Amino acid sequence: MGVEGLRFVITGAATGIGESTARVAAAKGASVMLADITDEVGEGVAASIRASGGKAAYAHCDVTSPSDVEALMRAGAEELGGIDVLHNNAGIHETGIADPSMCDLENMTVETFRKVLEVNAVGPWLCSKYALPYLKESDLPSIINAASVGSVSAYPLCIAYGTSKGGIRLQTQNLAVDLAKHGIRVNCYGPTAIATSMVTEFVKQADDPVAFEKSMTGKGLIPRLGLPEEVAELVCFLASPEAGFINGTYIPIDGGQLAWHGHIDELDL
Numbered sequence: 001m002g003v004e005g006l007r008f009v010i011t012g013a014a015t016g017i018g019e020s021t022a023r024v025a026a027a028k029g030a031s032v033m034l035a036d037i038t039d040e041v042g043e044g045v046a047a048s049i050r051a052s053g054g055k056a057a058y059a060h061c062d063v064t065s066p067s068d069v070e071a072l073m074r075a076g077a078e079e080l081g082g083i084d085v086l087h088n089n090a091g092i093h094e095t096g097i098a099d100p101s102m103c104d105l106e107n108m109t110v111e112t113f114r115k116v117l118e119v120n121a122v123g124p125w126l127c128s129k130y131a132l133p134y135l136k137e138s139d140l141p142s143i144i145n146a147a148s149v150g151s152v153s154a155y156p157l158c159i160a161y162g163t164s165k166g167g168i169r170l171q172t173q174n175l176a177v178d179l180a181k182h183g184i185r186v187n188c189y190g191p192t193a194i195a196t197s198m199v200t201e202f203v204k205q206a207d208d209p210v211a212f213e214k215s216m217t218g219k220g221l222i223p224r225l226g227l228p229e230e231v232a233e234l235v236c237f238l239a240s241p242e243a244g245f246i247n248g249t250y251i252p253i254d255g256g257q258l259a260w261h262g263h264i265d266e267l268d269l
């Protein structure tokens with residue numbers, strides 16, 4: 001039970017939540033194919049998993065490139081002997097590729113808007129498309145997409161990201177319908193701010209980083225940044241046989257942020 005023996009392909013696995021998922025899944029006995037565009041870092045993570053006794057390999061893959069994605073799935077299936085789990089994790093935020101002052105409607109370039117949609121929404125679709133022949137051969141196939149609280153609620157400077165993550169939530173439901181006939185479950189999850197470079201680099205740019213981080217976590221019933229390992233555990237659960245009746249859904253992992261309307265100062269925490 002759990003993910004022991006399952007074969008994972010994880011995109012964006014060189015850092016952050018993807019890296020954690022690779023490490024946690026491998027520690028639980030899964031074999032993992034890591035993919036990213038930062039090859040040296042990704043190779044290093046795979047090597048360190050192998051050094052700890054885990055089964056891991058790395059392949060370069062830009063999820064926006066059909067030829068890269070097709071080659072990744074082929075390599076993953078060859079390396080691992082098949083694919084059971086596709087974790088569509090690679091993602092970007094507009095504030096990570098453009099100056100925040102250029103991320104409102106008036107100033108954002110068409111290229112920035114398109115790039116975010118291309119990586120966050122087209123990329124997972126491409127990966128699902130090219131993983132499908134291998135997933136069809138699996139006894140426990142599933143696709144797990146990285147959505148976000150930005151899939152279901154808005155926040156400042158997030159119009160491209162929110163559009164892409166709202167899209168991936170609906171892509172998840174549509175794929176679950178399409179792939180039900182193959183017994184492939186498709187789910188997504190929605191983290192709030194998690195302590196990865198996507199968030200910490202943005203926080204660092206603020207005039208008062210401590211106050212800014214507090215404002216980010218200030219609505220959560222658990223008022224702190226989430227940990228990448230906490231998201232990795234959810235991904236492993238969704239991939240496992242124990243989650244065999246969970247399909248086509250969005251699971252929040254947000255410290256209770258979206259559970260209520262209010263501010264943390266109103267609570268006696």
Ligand SMILES: NC(=O)c1ccc[n+]([C@@H]2O[C@H](COP(=O)([O-])OP(=O)(O)OC[C@H]3O[C@@H](n4cnc5c(N)ncnc54)[C@H](O)[C@@H]3O)[C@@H](O)[C@H]2O)c1
Nearest residue numbers: 012015016017062063089090091146148191193194196198
């Ligand atoms: N960190 C958060 O607060 C948070 C919250 C909600 C959702 N998410 C989602 O979780 C996922 C992982 O985020 P993270 O916080 O670990 O970010 P991260 O920036 O630490 O990691 C993202 C990884 O994706 C890779 N990547 C970027 N573009 C790529 C491409 N075209 N092809 C392949 N790989 C590419 C990067 O090189 C990086 O290794 C993303 O989809 C993100 O939107 C993160």
